[in-house]
Each structure stands twice: as C-alpha cells, then as structure tokens.
Amino acid sequence: MVTPFICLKPDARFLINNVSVSIDREILDDEHAHFIEKLRKRTNYKLASTYCITRTISQQTQAMKDYLAKKGYVNAQIELITTINQENYTVDLQFKIKIGNQRRFIFFGNNFFSTKELIEQCATFGRSADLVPLSLIVEEITERYRSKGFWQVAIEIQAEGQRCFFLINEGIRAQLSAINFDGVHCTTPEWLRKKFFKKNKKECSVDLDLIKQRLSEIIKWYNENGFGLAEIMQQEFVSTNMPHDYQLNVMINEGVQALVKQVHIDQFEQLEKADLFQAINRGNAVPLSQTLLNDQKKWLLNFFQQRGYLSVQVKPEIIAENGLIKIVWHVSNYDQQITFGKTVVLGATTLPFSLLQKTINYKQGEAWNKDQVRQSFLKLRELEVFETIYAHGDTAPEDDKEKAVLLKLIHDDPYEIRIRGGFQQVSKNFAFKSGTTYKIGGSLLIKNPFNYADMLRVDIDVTRFYSNFSGIYRRPWFLGLPLNLILKGYNNTYMQPVMLGLAKPLYQARQQGGMIGVVYSSDKKELSLNAGVELIETNHLSIELARAINFEPVLIDKLVPYGYFEPTIFMDCLDDKLNPRSGSLTVLTGKGMIPFDKNGVPFFKFLLEEAIFVPLWRTVLGFHIRFGYIFSRQFENIMPIDRFYLGGENSLRGYAPDLAPPLGCFVDDNEKSYLVPQGGRFVFNGNIELRFPIIQRLWGAIFEDVGILLSRAPVSIIDGNALLGSTGFGLRYQTPIGPLRFDIGWKWRKREPEEHLYSWFITLGYAF
Numbered sequence: 064m065v066t067p068f069i070c071l072k073p074d075a076r077f078l079i080n081n082v083s084v085s086i087d088r089e090i091l092d093d094e095h096a097h098f099i100e101k102l103r104k105r106t107n108y109k110l111a112s113t114y115c116i117t118r119t120i121s122q123q124t125q126a127m128k129d130y131l132a133k134k135g136y137v138n139a140q141i142e143l144i145t146t147i148n149q150e151n152y153t154v155d156l157q158f159k160i161k162i163g164n165q166r167r168f169i170f171f172g173n174n175f176f177s178t179k180e181l182i183e184q185c186a187t188f189g190r191s192a193d194l195v196p197l198s199l200i201v202e203e204i205t206e207r208y209r210s211k212g213f214w215q216v217a218i219e220i221q222a223e224g225q226r227c228f229f230l231i232n233e234g235i236r237a238q239l240s241a242i243n244f245d246g247v248h249c250t251t252p253e254w255l256r257k258k259f260f261k262k263n264k265k266e267c268s269v270d271l272d273l274i275k276q277r278l279s280e281i282i283k284w285y286n287e288n289g290f291g292l293a294e295i296m297q298q299e300f301v302s303t304n305m306p307h308d309y310q311l312n313v314m315i316n317e318g319v320q321a322l323v324k325q326v327h328i329d330q331f332e333q334l335e336k337a338d339l340f341q342a343i344n345r346g347n348a349v350p351l352s353q354t355l356l357n358d359q360k361k362w363l364l365n366f367f368q369q370r371g372y373l374s375v376q377v378k379p380e381i382i383a384e385n386g387l388i389k390i391v392w393h394v395s396n397y398d399q400q401i402t403f404g405k406t407v408v409l410g411a412t413t414l415p416f417s418l419l420q421k422t423i424n425y426k427q428g429e430a431w432n433k434d435q436v437r438q439s440f441l442k443l444r445e446l447e448v449f450e451t452i453y454a455h456g457d458t459a460p461e462d463d464k465e466k467a468v469l470l471k472l473i474h475d476d477p478y479e480i481r482i483r484g485g486f487q488q489v490s491k492n493f494a495f496k497s498g499t500t501y502k503i504g505g506s507l508l509i510k511n512p513f514n515y516a517d518m519l520r521v522d523i524d525v526t527r528f529y530s531n532f533s534g535i536y537r538r539p540w541f542l543g544l545p546l547n548l549i550l551k552g553y554n555n556t557y558m559q560p561v562m563l564g565l566a567k568p569l570y571q572a573r574q575q576g577g578m579i580g581v582v583y584s585s586d587k588k589e590l591s592l593n594a595g596v597e598l599i600e601t602n603h604l605s606i607e608l609a610r611a612i613n614f615e616p617v618l619i620d621k622l623v624p625y626g627y628f629e630p631t632i633f634m635d636c637l638d639d640k641l642n643p644r645s646g647s648l649t650v651l652t653g654k655g656m657i658p659f660d661k662n663g664v665p666f667f668k669f670l671l672e673e674a675i676f677v678p679l680w681r682t683v684l685g686f687h688i689r690f691g692y693i694f695s696r697q698f699e700n701i702m703p704i705d706r707f708y709l710g711g712e713n714s715l716r717g718y719a720p721d722l723a724p725p726l727g728c729f730v731d732d733n734e735k736s737y738l739v740p741q742g743g744r745f746v747f748n749g750n751i752e753l754r755f756p757i758i759q760r761l762w763g764a765i766f767e768d769v770g771i772l773l774s775r776a777p778v779s780i781i782d783g784n785a786l787l788g789s790t791g792f793g794l795r796y797q798t799p800i801g802p803l804r805f806d807i808g809w810k811w812r813k814r815e816p817e818e819h820l821y822s823w824f825i826t827l828g829y830a831f
Contacts, residue, residue, distance in 0.1 A: 546583055650672040
C-alpha cells in the first residue's frame with residue numbers, strides 16, 4: 064500500500080501565445096475559407112494572451128463544434144495539439160478540424176427544445192450523421208419529445224440538396240394531476256409522494272426521465288431500509304376526464320424486510336464490543352442495507368490497517384434465521400503485520416537527521432499506520448521551511464515485514480517578503496468615511512537561519528488608528544522536548560478611535576516589551592506559556608478626560624514597567640477553520656501583571672471563550688460566549704488598553720467598537736459634552752447566529768448579541784439595566800481567504816440621546 068502526501072507550491076502560470084485553426088481539405092472554397100477565418104478570429108479573441116486553463120479551452124472547443132454544427136457539419140471532429148514553451152511560460156494551440164459531408168438541419172415549430180439541442184440530438188449518430196436516413200433522425204427527435212410528455216408530436220421532413228427541413232408540430236404537453244401507489248405497506252403512499260415527488264408540485268407536466276429517476280430513488284430507499292428485493296412491478300398513465308391530463312399508477316412489490324439482529328466477527332469476538340456492533344447485538348435490530356455493510360467493512364479494515372495488517376481482507380456472510388438476519392464477518396490475510404522500517408530522506412535537505420526523527424510521528428518497529436505518516440507530513444509542513452514535502456511508504460517485498468518510509472524534502476527560499484494592504488471599516492453609521500482607515504503592512508521571513516528549522520520574522524502593520532512592529536524568532540524542539548521556543552520583541556502604538564460626536568481619537572497607548580515563551584502543539588490543542596517585560600504608557604489625554612474614562616490622572620504620560628506571565632490553552636475541534644459547520648473552539652487565557660513602579664497596580668486578567676457550531680440541514684447554528692474578569696484592588700490604575708470592552712463587529716454588533724456602556728461624560732473647552740468608553744473589569748458576551756445559504760457563495764445570517772460590562776465586581780448583574788443587547792442580520796460572501804462580511808445590528812434600547820440606534824460593519828472573517 065502506498066500512501067502519498069504531497070505539498071505543492073504553484074510555479075509561474077502559462078499564457079496562451081499563438082492560436083491556429085486548420086481544416087482537413089486540400090482545396091477550400093470561399094464558403095469554407097470564410098467560416099474557418101471566422102473561427103480563427105473567434106478563437107484568438109477568446110484564448111490568445113489568456114492563462115492556459117483546461118476548462119476555458121474545453122469551453123471554446125465546444126463553442127467551435129456548435130458553430131460547425133450550425134453550418135451543417137454535425138459530425139465534425141476537433142483535434143487539439145499543444146506546444147509548450149518552458150522558457151517563456153507560453154503555450155501554442157493548434158486546432159485541427161475534420162469535417163465530412165455538409166448536411167444542414169433546419170427546424171421550424173420547435174419551442175420546447177432549442178435548435179442547438181435538436182442539432183446535438185442529430186450529432187449522436189456520430190460520423191455517420193450525414194448518411195443516416197432522415198426517417199431515423201425523425202424517430203430519435205420524436206422519442207425525445209415523447210419523453211417530455213409531447214405525446215401528440217408530429218414531424219414532417221423536406222430535403223433540398225444539402226439542407227434538411229424539419230417541420231415540427233409539438234402539440235400540447237401531457238399534464239400529470241396525480242400519482243397513485245399500490246402495494247405500499249411499510250409506509251404510506253402520501254409519504255412517498257411528499258418525499259420523492261414534492262419537486263413536481265409546481266410543475267405537473269409529464270417528464271418520463273424525471274419520473275424514472277424518482278422511481279429509482281424510491282427503490283433505493285426501500286433497499287436502504289432492508290427491502291432488498293423491492294421492485295416496480297408496473298407503471299401506467301391513465302387518462303382522466305380532462306383533456307391531456309393523466310394519472311400515474313405505480314405498482315410496487317416491497318418484498319420482505321430483512322432486519323439484522325446479530326453481528327458476529329469470526330475469530331475476533333472482542334471487536335463486537337465496539338459501538339457499531341454492540342447496539343445491534345443488544346437487540347436493536349436494524350434494516351440490512353449496502354450502506355450498513357459498507358460501514359462495518361470500513362470500520363474493520365481501518366481497525367486492522369491501523370495496526371499494520373495492510374493485506375487484511377474482510378467478507379460478510381449473510382445468514383437468515385427465523386426471519387431475521389445474522390451477519391458473520393470473516394477475516395483473512397491478517398497473519399503478517401507490517402511495521403515501520405527505516406526513514407530514507409531524499410532531496411537536498413541540510414537539517415540534522417535527529418531533528419527530522421523528532422518531528423515525524425512514528426518510530427521504526429511500530430505497526431504501520433498511514434495516519435501517522437499523514438501526521439508526520441503535517442508536522443513537517445508546520446515548520447514552514449520546505450517548498451516540497453513528499454512522504455510515502457516504499458514498495459516492500461511480500462516476505463518483508465518492514466516498510467521503509469521515503470521522505471523527500473526540498474527547502475523553500477530562505478528569504479520571503481510579504482506585502483499586504485486594504486481598508487478597515489469601523490464606522491458607527493452610514494457616514495462611511497468617518498470610520499474608514501487604510502491598512503498596509505508587510506513581513507520579512509528568514510527561514511532556517513541556524514539550520515534547525517527555525518525562523519526569524521519581522522512584521523509591520525500601520526493604520527490610521529494603530530501601528531504595530533514586532534520581531535519574532537521561533538525554534539522547534541526546545542531543550543529536546545516537543546516545544547517551540549518563541550522570542551519576541553514588539554513596539555505597538557494604539558489610538559482609541561471612537562468618541563461619539565468627535566472626529567479625533569480619545570487617547571494614545573503605547574506598548575513596548577519583549578517576551579520568551581514555549582508552545583506545545585498537537586492535532587487539536589495548543590498550550591503556551593509566555594513571560595516577559597512590558598512598558599505601557601497612556602498619553603494625549605487631559606485630566607478631565609482621564610476622569611471621564613475612570614483612569615488615575617497620575618498615570619498620564621507615565622511609562623509604567625511591568626513583568627508578566629501569560630498561560631494559554633487553545634483547543635480547535637472545528638471541521639473547517641475558515642467556514643466552520645460543526646465542532647467547537649475553546650480559548651482559555653490568563654495574564655498576570657506585576658508593576659515595577661509604585662504607581663502601577665498588580666492584577667490578573669482571566670478570559671474564557673467558547674464557540675460551538677451545529678449543522679441544521681443546509682444551515683449552521685453558532686453559539687459563542689466570552690467571560691472575563693480582572694482581579695485587582697484598584698480599577699482606576701489599570702491601563703485602558705488592558706481593560707475589557709464591548710461593542711464592534713465581534714461582540715455587540717449594535718454598538719460601535721468599544722462604545723458599549725459604561726460610558727463617561729467628557730466636556731471639552733467649548734463646553735460641549737461627549738460620551739467616552741470606560742471599559743470594565745468584568746465582561747460577559749453571548750452571541751447566537753443562524754447562517755444560511757442564499758445563492759452560490761452568498762450566505763445570509765441573523766443574529767442576537769447580549770453582553771454585560773462592569774467596572775466593579777459583578778454584584779450588580781441583578782440590575783436589569785446592566786444587560787445590553789442587539790439584534791440584526793448580515794451577508795457573507797465566501798472567498799478563498801474567508802468570508803467577506805457585512806453586518807448591521809440595532810440596539811435593544813438607547814441609553815443616551817447622542818447614541819445611534821444601529822451600527823454596521825464591513826470586515827473579513829466571521830464574528831466568531
């Protein structure tokens with residue numbers, strides 16, 4: 064068994080350079096020369112200087128066939144010859160057209176089928192379409208009409224040289240007013256009609272192809288419910304008293320339902336304790352179906368193959384006992400267990416082999432398991448230093464019990480520069496420009512600088528409201544343990560951008576510091592512990608504004624040093640990180656801050672977040688809660704940037720960012736008052752959102768957000784005024800990098816006259 068895992072990195076894209084069209088005729092008359100030239104121009108216009116995409120070329124080839132068919136060459140064949148130029152990344156295309164005798168089909172009176180569809184029907188005769196008697200073509204077209212309910216269709220033909228005229232009288236299409244089932248006992252005829260013919264309620268015209276498909280689905284349903292011999296005995300259209308109206312009478316022979324009462328695994332009785340088999344053996348009889356057999360077979364094969372028995376075979380034996388079914392599984396070819404052999408490294412990697420041994424997820428001598436090979440592939444990819452990773456088991460002789468692993472590694476470029484840009488919308492109303500900011504940034508990556516799969520990364524991001532600079536060094540297998548060492552230095556400047564009625568920012572906060580951390584990662588969880596030193600300063604605010612935001616004025620323009628530690632638990636059980644439909648996401652973090660200055664206060668910040676997603680048919684129901692608390696004696700001495708806030712695209716979507724109460728009142732020099740956010744030491748936020756598809760990549764959502772934000776201990780939760788809420792809806796357009804999201808939310812009630820009743824946001828990514 065070979066199990067390859069390949070990581071591909073796209074190279075340069077190929078462009079179509081020259082496009083030529085030729086025909087297999089020695090002498091071209093004016094007519095042929097004209098339409099060949101027209102084909103060449105059309106094809107050049109569609110393909111020349113575009114990317115060489117197989118789907119686009121196929122579409123253009125079909126368009127050429129359609130054009131030739133209209134000209135009377137329904138049996139035309141097109142051969143495509145491609146010439147690839149590796150040096151300049153271009154492709155030359157040559158279309159060679161083979162045509163037979165010309166025979167133009169002209170249709171009159173066709174309304175249901177288009178002329179193109181009827182010509183395609185004629186083309187089903189292939190290269191002999193120009194030789195087939197017209198009577199046979201008429202029979203084919205007539206049968207096509209009759210299958211769609213045109214049972215009175217009449218077609219006349221006239222031939223004039225190379226032209227064939229079809230005069231079609233479609234007649235009135237038969238209508239289906241009722242579907243009756245006979246012989247149905249395990250369910251009701253009404254249920255069958257609702258389940259399998261509900262799509263025909265609005266369109267009651269007869270369609271034999273659709274009816275055949277629905278009846279096949281009914282038999283498939285019977286088979287999946289244990290009626291393995293169910294069949295359609297008879298189907299008949301009966302005319303009613305209304306003209307062109309019919310009823311469909313269907314006779315079904317259900318047969319006898321086969322129920323499985325016991326599952327036995329020969330020689331491996333202990334496996335019968337698995338949930339898949341135990342439920343049946345406890346007396347919960349289930350219908351015998353191919354799906355049931357496939358599920359049990361898949362489970363057994365997976366069980367043995369994960370333990371190295373790659374050649375194992377399992378076969379079911381069906382035994383009927385007293386009207387019930389017993390399944391006996393026979394296991395063979397399990398006597399030879401395959402184990403992991405040596406790891407053979409190919410390519411030009413310079414990494415120490417000892418490092419690769421630590422990274423891969425298997426050891427020599429362990430039972431062969433393809434999932435462990437896959438996990439090894441993923442761990443190597445997480446190092447982000449390889450351009451190509453190719454891992455698979457070697458083809459071992461039958462008598463060899465060890466399978467070597469071939470590992471091909473090709474290093475990525477040692478230097479990489481990434482540039483990003485865009486805009487961010489934080490507007491609280493429909494004055495779009497008031498909350499819009501540019502967003503530009505870039506990253507410099509130096510990969511494997513010390514030949515230990517390590518990485519040095521420098522990030523810079525700038526907007527109107529903040530600027531972030533950080534340098535990070537990451538090294539795997541710290542102290543020989545499965546831990547990543549993280550060294551980070553940063554310098555961040557943040558301006559509180561929101562103030563009702565005022566365009567300028569509230570204040571500016573600066574964070575400077577460095578930290579050292581260790582991270583342990585597994586398939587679904589990540590544990591980290593960081594410790595470091597941080598200098599925090601809050602400036603550009605007056606004493607009056609400091610009091611309005613409940614901040615100690617003595618700390619204005621004061622650079623306060625802190626030592627901190629920060630443990631984090633992250634558990635990702637989502638089925639899809641960009642567009643989750645099921646699973647959960649948990650984040651638990653704490654941050655302890657110890658000041659080195661008498662004006663600062665020690666505190667511990669705790670935060671728990673949980674998101675759960677439940678699929679409901681085609682929709683997704685999402686739940687999200689966030690709970691946090693800051694343990695500290697003096698709230699006023701906590702820097703504003705370290706407090707909790709509510710409001711914005713990811714919490715309470717009826718409020719502008721950070722503008723959920725409690726709010727302070729600030730009066731400027733012109734005696735004008737403004738509401739300013741104070742933040743809190745206690746936060747609770749709950750969100751529920753129903754996401755549903757609208758059309759193709761466009762989804763809609765309705766949501767309900769609630770929250771509580773308090774600057775004191777949460778004893779005031781009993782006060783109903785502390786509960787905040789918003790209700791709204793939104794649109795999500797799915798992109799390869801996540802959904803482009805628009806949300807608009809309305810507050811449950813306004814607290815202050817200056818507040819806006821609603822807020823709206825345009826951003827990338829889900830709210831949770």
